Amino acid sequence: xxxxxxxxAAHTYAVTAVSRHEARGGSTLAPLGALAATSAxxxxxxxxxxxxxxxxxxxxxxxxxxxxxxxxxxxxxxxxLHPSPPxxxxxxxxxxRAMIPLQAALAARAGAAGTGIGLLxxxxxxxxxxxxxSAT
Numbered sequence: 001x002x003x004x005x006x007x008x009a010a011h012t013y014a015v016t017a018v019s020r021h022e023a024r025g026g027s028t029l030a031p032l033g034a035l036a037a038t039s040a041x042x043x044x045x046x047x048x049x050x051x052x053x054x055x056x057x058x059x060x061x062x063x064x065x066x067x068x069x070x071x072x073x074x075x076x077x078x079x080x081l082h083p084s085p086p087x088x089x090x091x092x093x094x095x096x097r098a099m100i101p102l103q104a105a106l107a108a109r110a111g112a113a114g115t116g117i118g119l120l121x122x123x124x125x126x127x128x129x130x131x132x133x134s135a136t
Contacts, residue, residue: 004106007041011102014038015095018079018088025088031080034095035073042069045105060113064105064120071098071123097126 014034021027046065075094079087100123108116 004110007045007102007106008099010037011041011095011099015092018076018095019092021083022088022092023085025083025085027088028080028083031076031083031088031091034091035076035080038072038076038095038098039069041102042066042072042105045102045109048109060116061105061108064101064108064116067120067123068098068101068105071101093130097123097130100126 014037018030018034021030042065045068046062048061050059050062071094075087075091079091100119104116104119104123106116107119
């Protein structure tokens, strides 16, 4: 059970590294490093699902892993290309919201597919709330 905790810790560290440049922008290295870390986390989570025995149920973690990558990769890529404060802030917000699909993928991968799907249902709520209140 240490692997999911390590995955969440690595994600949190990557988002925190980007957030240090949130107010002034200017760093391309932090978003690129976070992009590499989150891409690796998403890939490891997805590959773990593909290797697991169990037929179709083993494929349940693929959707949250893909949503995790989509939620983190695009804003981080934009922040790396143009490290302005608004794009860096958007990347940090995306990283915070990406905790939901990451946890859903990890739960589903651990065999709790129902819990993973239930957690994934919170992602649209988090997205709509982030439009009203800044996550950062």
